[in-house]
Amino acid sequence: MDYTNQIREIASKLFAEGKIDVFVGYRMTGFDENQVPALIRDPNEVSKLVFTDKSVFNLTNYLKQDHTRNKRIGMVVKGCDSRALNLLLTESQVKRENLHIVGIPCKGVVDENGNKMQNCIECIFPNPVVFDEMVDGTPTGSEAPPYQVNTDIQNIAAMDLVERRAYFEEVFESCIRCNACRHSCPMCYCAKCCIDQETSTLYHGANTTSSAFHALMTWSLHLAGRCVDCRNCEKACPSHLPLHLLHKWNEQVIYENFQEHLAGVHEGDRGAFYKYSMKDPDDFIM
Amino acid sequence: MARVGVFVCFCGANIADFVDVPAVVEEAKRIREVKFAIDYKYMCSDPGQQQIRDAIVQHRLTSIVVAACSPRMHEKTFRKALSDAGMNPYLLEVANIREHSSWVHQKDKKAATAKAADLVRMAVAKSIANEQLHEISVPVTKRALVIGGGIAGIQAALDIADARIPVVLVEKSPSIGGKMAQLDETFPTLDCSQCILTPKMVDVASHPYIELIPYAEVLELDGFVGNYKAKIKKKASYVNFKTCTGCGACWQKCPVKVPNEYNMGIDKRKAIYTPFPQAVPNKPVIDARYCTMLTKGKCGICSKVCEKGSIDYKMQDEIIEREIGAVVVATGYDLWDPKPYEEYGVGRFKDIITSLEFERMVSANGPTNGVPVRPSDGKVPKNVVFIKCIGSRDEAKGIEYCSKICCMYTTKHTILLHHKVHGSHSYVFYMDIRAAGKGYEEFVKKAQVDTGATYLRGRVSKIYKKGDKLMVRGEDAQIGQVVEVEADLVVLATAVVPNKDNPDLARLLGVSYDKYGYMSEAHPKLRPVETAKAGIFLAGCTQAPKDIPDTVAQASACAAKVCGIFAGDTMKKDPMISTVNKEFCSGCQNCVTVCPYGAIVTEEVPMGHGSKEMRTVAKINEGVCQGCGSCVAVCRSMAISLAGFTDPQIINEIVSI
Incomplete structure (x- = not known):
């Protein structure tokens, strides 16, 4: 999967037509084989852009940043990124008319060891659900596999509650409360995060396992029905926490109980918890 | 520094029998912020409240905890006690140690006491963070919406309008009148239904405070008591009501004939029609399902014959908005479809009809000019079998409840048959005769003597055809034998069921409804016309099966409630928002x-x-x-x-x- 040339062409064209102020894509780090996000403002720097299976990050995170707000933006999105974009549009965080979205028919990205990432293996939306033009001109890709339960979640579900708690306490012990997960998440755009607010004494105090766990649990519940499984958080985590365990668990519960709901698939869909409807079946609430 | 007063109630024996009240007081006293704690037999009594008022002043308390029953019961009482003592009423916190402790832990007094102490501790902690709040006053729109123009809606609209409050009356069909307009005579006095109803219908049309919107539906209701906003869809009638004089030339000339709903499909009406001659408003509408001009673009006769040029085939549905302060729901009832009674041959034998079909036939303005006839051959029946409780009180096939009106109207039908067909005889199969009401039992007794009708207590098991007669086989439980009756006509007293649109309407209005589809009153005894949603009231069969006197009484009760809401210019509202x-x-x-x-x-x-x-x-x-x-x-x-x-x-x- 290498769309470097096509993306450079599209970015040059957009600058030439005066359609965008900034193009958000990927460039090489300059010191190893990995890539980092690139914000290109100068049309002469378009040649820095690359796209390969190492273009791992979800760039929609930059839509909530000051340096792209109220500017006309060109942006590269993969399938998962486009779902996050859908949610940002639905939740009024970004204006559609300011965006020119370049869609990638994604075949999956790889981790540091060159292995295809687990979320890409399980991915059921490899093609963007919202875009202005596709990088290879074809809006459709291969048939997506059906939704399946993540194997890690199956393992956790098999544990009893005591075992499960012990497992999570052990896994999340190494959290250093740096909040990189939150900053890297496209869906975390609150003006002031509840975890940092004065009234929420429950998250304060020393960086203990319980306070870290409590903060992570709150965070994951605020992403329940909104997480698109891009795994920006895991890529950003300096302690290499398996944060997807929290999100995938929620995703599965919601999939099973809310008419097979998956986050960000349709624009205007606010997710499982954010709509009042008299037709809500309420069949699993006592 | 917070100074909290704690008042623990015995509630007679309700709390004291299962919770050690003095121990709870001692526990409360150990909390740092609690400066005063006391128990009393009935905190809600006047001496109980006086202790609260006195303590607030004497001990300079800053918030109050009352440990007693559910705040649903007495929160208002105690808030009032606080304000009487000059304290903001929202500094009160109620610890519910009755429903949440004594009543549910009657087997373990020690644990119940510990839980009550915990509930008090929580309430004290919360009350320290309580803030002074002030009631909000909101303006009231003095206009009522009445949904449904049957006798319930008509009565409610007239009573409210007579109090000089504007009313918007929305009726689904082209005319008001509802089911009562289909009835011939009414029990127990046998006065003519039309004769007592039509003057009221005319009053509605001419009342300066009533805006009648026929052929319309309520689409949306937003807002809250005193300030609702209703979206109403006026269905396209294809007739300009402003210029139409109701002369009738259009429906006389219309070539399309369709079953007449008003006469239960016994005869035909035209595609452009008024439901019945006394309709209010007396203006025709075009039924878009059947009109060939609207379906195929051919015909246009009504437009040609209309001297006023009132026909407009391009008319569209119109959506209008009205600001409303309160709503009366009077959507009435439907009749249960007796199809599940297969053993009676419902649907197979033409001479089995429902009670409302019989009612239309014996009506003077009915399709047969007031004479009952057999649908199969048009002959006048001599022996008529009436079967009661079709669907009612039948858990297997129908519904569990008693429809309340069938005993009485069947009795009326035996009288009407006796009057209209000389030499006729009625047979009535019944389970019980329920004649509770003023003059009802006397009416039934007199009818039995006057008509000589044969009453057979028991269920009918089978109806079969023998020649051109129907053989009705059933049990006569009083002699313990199977009997067979030869009938010319069988009339089924089908159950009353709620208007099929009730659940959708209830959801739209935000009120609850029961498993049958009747809308639910706020309290079965003490708040029978209110719904749980403030400002929405129920009249007539929307709430449960009812006869006309009960329906009219409930409609007037709704009007009284609506007038109560509109008594002031503003309404007070809880500040907990x-x-x-x-x-x-x-x-x-x-x-x-x-x-x-x-x-x-x-x-x-x-x-x-x-x-x-x-x-x-x-x-x-x-x-x-x-x-x-x-x-x-x-x-x-x-x-x-x-x-x-x-x-x-x-x-x-x-x-x-």
């Missing part, structure tokens, strides 16, 4: 979509101090907010808080135990 901290709001608007009352809108505020760039944040309409807290739960930024249930209050409660 949500507020938005604009600084923290990120404008995702999830609160807007989650609010069941449509109470949240958005507003633009500057990005920063003095900034020209704007951002969108949520804004609560305090008149509409009901304080349910859904928005608080979904706000990830914790930008919304609910007065009376703020985060510091709840966290105080949690950390206190």
Whole structure:
């Protein structure tokens, strides 16, 4: 999967037509084989852009940043990124008319060891659900596999509650409360995060396992029905926490109980918890 | 420094038998902020309240905890006691140690006492963070909406309008009148239904305070008591009511004939029609399902014959809005479809009809000019079998409840048959005769003597055909034998069921309904016309099966309730509603979509101090907010808080135990 040339062409064209102020894509780090996000403002720097299976990050995170707000933006999105974009549009965080979205028919990205990432293996939306033009001109890709339960979640579900708690306490012990997960998440755009607010004494105090766990649990519940499984958080985590365990668990519960709901698939869909409807079946609430 | 007073109630033996009340008081005294704690036999009594009032003054208390029954019972009582002593009433916190402790833990007094002490501790902790709140007053729109123009809607509309309150009466069909307009004579006095109803219908049409909107439906109702906004769809009638004189030339000339609903499909009406001659308003509408001009673009005769040029084939549905203060729902009833009674041959034998079909036939303005006939051959029947409880009181095939009116109208039908067909004979199969009502039992007794009808107590098991007669086989339980009756006509007293649109309408209005589809009253005995939603009232068979006297009485009761709401220019409202901290709001608007009352809108505020760039944040309409807290739960930024249930209050409660 290498769309470097096509993306450079599209970015040059957009600058030439005066359609965008900034193009958000990927460039090489300059010191190893990995890539980092690139914000290109100068049309002469378009040649820095690359796209390969190492273009791992979800760039929609930059839509909530000051340096792209109220500017006309060109942006590269993969399938998962486009779902996050859908949610940002639905939740009024970004204006559609300011965006020119370049869609990638994604075949999956790889981790540091060159292995295809687990979320890409399980991915059921490899093609963007919202875009202005596709990088290879074809809006459709291969048939997506059906939704399946993540194997890690199956393992956790098999544990009893005591075992499960012990497992999570052990896994999340190494959290250093740096909040990189939150900053890297496209869906975390609150003006002031509840975890940092004065009234929420429950998250304060020393960086203990319980306070870290409590903060992570709150965070994951605020992403329940909104997480698109891009795994920006895991890529950003300096302690290499398996944060997807929290999100995938929620995703599965919601999939099973809310008419097979998956986050960000349709624009205007606010997710499982954010709509009042008299037709809500309420069949699993006592 | 907070100074909390704790008042623990015995509730006679209700609490004291299962909770050690003095021990709870001792526990309360150990809390640092509690400066005064006492128990009393009945805290809600006047001497009990006096102790609270005295203690507030003597001990300079800053908040009050009453440990007693559910706040649903006496929160208002105790709030009043606080304000009488000059304290803000919202500094009260009720610890429910009756429903939440003594009543549910009757087997373990020690544990119940410990739990009661915990509940008091939580209430004390919360009360320390309680803030002074003040009632909100909201303006009231003095206009009532009545949904349904049957006798219930007509009576409610007239009574409200007579109090000089404007009424909007919305009726689904082209004319008001409802089911009562289809009846011939009414029990127990046998006065003519049309004769007593039509003057009221005319009053509605001519009343200066009533806006009659026929052929229309309510689409939406937003808002809250005193300030509802209703969206009403006026269905396209294809006739300009302003110029139409109701001369009738159009329906006389219309070539399309369709079954006449008013006469239960026994005869035909035209595609352009008024439902019945006394219709109000007496203007025809075109039934778009059948009119060939509208379906195929051919015909146009009515337009040609109309001298006033009132026919407009291009007319569209029109949506209008009305601001409303209160709503009366009077959607009436339908009849249960007897199809499940296969053993009676329903649907196979033409000479089995429903009670309302019989009613139409014996009506003077009916399709047969007041003479009952057999649908199969048009002959006048001599022997008529009436079968009661078709669908009613039948858990297997129909519904469990008694439809209440069938015993009486069947008795009336035997009289009408006796009057109209000389030499006829009625047979009535019944389970019980339920004739509770003024003059009802006398009516039944007299009818039995006068008509000589044969009453057979028992169920009919089978109806079969023998020649051109129907053989009705059933049990006569009083002699313990199977009997067979040869009948010319069989009349089924089908059950009363709610209007099939009731569940949809109930959801639209936001009121609850039962498993049958009847809308639910707020309390079965003490609040029988109110719904749980303030400002929405129920009249007639919307709530349960009823006869005409009960329906009229309930409609008038609704009118009294509506007038009560409109007695003042403003209404007081509980201040326990949500507020938005604009600084923290990120404008995702999830609160807007989650609010069941449509109470949240958005507003633009500057990005920063003095900034020209704007951002969108949520804004609560305090008149509409009901304080349910859904928005608080979904706000990830914790930008919304609910007065009376703020985060510091709840966290105080949690950390206190």
